[in-house]
Amino acid sequence: KGKNRYREIEVADISFKSISAKEARELYREEKQEKLPEESLDLIRLMKRSVIKYPGRPTKKERRNLMRIRGY
Numbered sequence: 326k327g328k329n330r331y332r333e334i335e336v337a338d339i340s341f342k343s344i345s346a347k348e349a350r351e352l353y354r355e356e357k358q359e360k361l362p363e364e365s366l367d368l369i370r371l372m373k374r375s376v377i378k379y380p381g382r383p384t385k386k387e388r389r390n391l392m393r394i395r396g397y
Contacts, residue, residue, distance in 0.1 A: 331361060 333356045
């Protein structure tokens, strides 16, 4: 397991029937990237920062905090 969860995969062919795992590996090519380009990392950081949490049902952690604040 590495930090980098992003991969570049090129699909070489598509099979319309069930095939073995060995044959399936021949249908794509995967390029392992040691590091993402800086531009991609900047975009990922911006996306993580821009996530808006919409009001709705509180999470279990938020409910516990509310119960503690209310004194239950």
